[in-house]
Amino acid sequence: MAGNEIRRAYAVHGGDYANGGRASTAIKDLLKALAVRADVIRRVAIAAYEAEMNVVMYARRGTMAISVTPARVTVEVSDEGPGIPDIGLAMQEGWSTATPEMREMGFGAGMGLPNIQRNSDEFRIVSEVGRGTRLFIQVAMV
Amino acid sequence: MAVGEAGLTLDDVCRVLDAETLVPGRPEAPVQSIGAADLMSDVLALGTAGMLLLTGLATTQAIRTATVADLVGVVFVRNKPVGEEVLALARDSGVPVMRTHLTLFEAAGRLYAQLRAPRGRP
Numbered sequence: 001m002a003g004n005e006i007r008r009a010y011a012v013h014g015g016d017y018a019n020g021g022r023a024s025t026a027i028k029d030l031l032k033a034l035a036v037r038a039d040v041i042r043r044v045a046i047a048a049y050e051a052e053m054n055v056v057m058y059a060r061r062g063t064m065a066i067s068v069t070p071a072r073v074t075v076e077v078s079d080e081g082p083g084i085p086d087i088g089l090a091m092q093e094g095w096s097t098a099t100p101e102m103r104e105m106g107f108g109a110g111m112g113l114p115n116i117q118r119n120s121d122e123f124r125i126v127s128e129v130g131r132g133t134r135l136f137i138q139v140a141m142v
Numbered sequence: 143m144a145v146g147e148a149g150l151t152l153d154d155v156c157r158v159l160d161a162e163t164l165v166p167g168r169p170e171a172p173v174q175s176i177g178a179a180d181l182m183s184d185v186l187a188l189g190t191a192g193m194l195l196l197t198g199l200a201t202t203q204a205i206r207t208a209t210v211a212d213l214v215g216v217v218f219v220r221n222k223p224v225g226e227e228v229l230a231l232a233r234d235s236g237v238p239v240m241r242t243h244l245t246l247f248e249a250a251g252r253l254y255a256q257l258r259a260p261r262g263r264p
Contacts, residue, residue, distance in 0.1 A: 017202075017203075018202065018227070020203065021202070021203065021206030021207075021209075025206065025209055028210060038191075042211065045210035046186050048210075049206065049210040050183065106182035106199040107182055107203070108181070108183075109181040109182075111181075111183035114187070115187050118187070
């Protein structure tokens with residue numbers, strides 16, 4: 001992979017709980033195939049999974065795009081959905097707007113965005129109410 | 143979610159919990175730690191690689207969580223019905239799955255007591 005950038009993109013469908021996590025698993029498999037270090041893989045996979053499930057739970061649809069270089073792994077998640085009115089509040093551990101259906105799936109603990117940030121070396125989030133949300137997640141290889 | 147250090151294998155866990163194996167793994171696979179939770183975000187936040195998850199959430203999301211978090215396996219408690227889609231995903235993902243009749247509390251208690259017992263085979 002020296003000197004190369006590898007890119008992949010995955011579609012995520014809102015409400016598709018049956019396939020929720022499929023893209024993140026594909027990302028993990030890609031990183032394993034590229035012989036990325038195990039701890040980097042785990043952090044990227046957890047962050048990607050939390051981001052993917054947010055799209056499934058809250059948005060109409062979204063895209064997960066991954067870029068892998070010798071220096072870093074970057075995952076950008078963008079969705080079309082309601083957006084987040086108060087990002088500061090959404091970043092607080094335990095704060096959740098989960099429905100009973102989401103909790104039945106085991107989510108809605110209010111840990112999603114904090115988990116993403118915790119596993120990222122660089123994390124940015126922008127959102128527009130009525131349009132959607134974009135996440136920028138980056139994990140360094142070294 | 144409570145996480146405790148372990149010195150057990152999957153085979154030990156199966157015996158201690160009187161569990162049935164739904165998707166086999168390596169019997170000698172080491173269990174690095176044990177966690178009990180029904181909220182997957184808690185598992186992702188607090189779990190560690192090599193952890194065994196005790197849970198009542200018998201869904202594909204428990205298997206997805208085990209996959210992304212590098213868990214050593216999943217034990218469904220209270221004889222929860224487990225759908226074929228869950229087992230198929232576990233087989234495809236290489237996630238060992240067991241099921242026990244014990245409650246989450248009882249299963250965690252038995253394993254905790256095992257951790258506190260003098261070293262030796264359970």
